[in-house]
Amino acid sequence: DGGITQSPKYLFRKEGQNVTLSCEQNLNHDAMYWYRQDPGQGLRLIYYSQIVNDFQKGDIAEGYSVSREKKESFPLTVTSAQKNPTAFYLCASSITSGRDHNEQFFGPGTRLTVL
Amino acid sequence: GQNIDQPTEMTATEGAIVQINCTYQTSGFNGLFWYQQHAGEAPTFLSYNVLDGLEEKGRFSSFLSRSKGYSYLLLKELQMKDSASYLCAVTGGGNKLTFGTGTQLKVEL
Numbered sequence: 001d002g003g004i005t006q007s008p009k010y011l012f013r014k015e016g017q018n019v020t021l022s023c024e025q026n027l028n029h030d031a032m033y034w035y036r037q038d039p040g041q042g043l044r045l046i047y048y049s050q051i052v053n054d055f056q057k058g059d060i061a062e063g064y065s066v067s068r069e070k071k072e073s074f075p076l077t078v079t080s081a082q083k084n085p086t087a088f089y090l091c092a093s094s095i096t097s098g099r100d101h102n103e104q105f106f107g108p109g110t111r112l113t114v115l
Numbered sequence: 116g117q118n119i120d121q122p123t124e125m126t127a128t129e130g131a132i133v134q135i136n137c138t139y140q141t142s143g144f145n146g147l148f149w150y151q152q153h154a155g156e157a158p159t160f161l162s163y164n165v166l167d168g169l170e171e172k173g174r175f176s177s178f179l180s181r182s183k184g185y186s187y188l189l190l191k192e193l194q195m196k197d198s199a200s201y202l203c204a205v206t207g208g209g210n211k212l213t214f215g216t217g218t219q220l221k222v223e224l
Contacts, residue, residue: 031210040123042202042216043158050210058211090157094210102210103148106157 002027004107006091011112013085021076021110023091030096032074033104036060037088049074050096078112085114117141119215121203126221127193135188135201135218143207149177149188150202152217158202161188190220198222 004025013019023032031050035043045058049068063082068074074093078085088111092104118140127133139147146165150158164170164179164186176189188201200217207213 035214040216043204043212043214045211045213048211088155096210103160103163104210104212106159108157109155111155 004091004093004105006089006107006110008110009108011110013112013114015114016080018080019078019085019112021078021089021091021112023074023076023107024072025074025091025093025105025107026072027093027105028071029093029105030071031094031102032068033092033094034058034064034066034074034076035090035092037090037109043090046076085112087112117205117207117213119203119205119213121201121215121218123216124219124221126223127190129193129195129222129224131193133190133193133220135190135203135220137186137188137203137215139184139186139203139205139215141184141205141207141213144181145206145208147177147179147186148204148206148212149175149186150204152200152202153198154200161201193222195222195224 033048034046044060046064047066049055065077090109091107094102094104120138149161152158162177169178174191179186200219202217203215204212
């Protein structure tokens with residue numbers, strides 16, 4: 001079955017440590033996205049990538065970094081520079097052309113807690 | 116910039132009809148999505164509107180008025196499993212989405 005996987009479901013880290021969240025998709029989608037979700041604030045875009053080896057900052061990129069070395073993978077690193085990293089992180093992917101709308105498909109999310 | 120407003124919470128009765136509104140003010144507009152999200156889970160796609168009017172899909176319908184910057188999601192014959200957060204999202208070009216804060220719907224007996 002095609003889909004998007006994120007692991008782990010729950011992640012705990014000590015303050016000051018970098019942590020990398022994985023996101024893998026086998027939908028053959030060109031575009032991938034990282035969102036952060038906090039209570040009462042909806043989804044906010046961190047980074048997105050429309051093609052391998054290219055990515056752009058979203059609305060809240062500070063304290064985060066990404067890479068897109070393979071079409072299937074878009075890992076997100078939460079660095080120690082991120083002031084309030086505890087949140088629910090969602091990865092998504094979509095096609096980029098050929099349809100009248102390109103809905104985004106979401107992974108199950110990773111809940112990161114920084115102690 | 117993008118500004119999207121939705122009510123924070125709504126409560127409705129099983130079997131009833133509920134309308135969830137979304138208003139938006141955006142610098143560019145291509146279309147509007149509705150997603151459903153159960154607590155702790157991934158959002159799932161419900162509908163997409165690009166032209167004015169009503170799109171019906173089973174128990175769910177979505178309406179768009181581009182001139183008014185307004186959309187609504189209509190849920191009929193409510194079931195307990197419809198208790199979830201409903202997210203309105205606007206695309207202004209490319210593949211980026213801007214999400215509203217979501218409306219938490221509670222369906223009661």
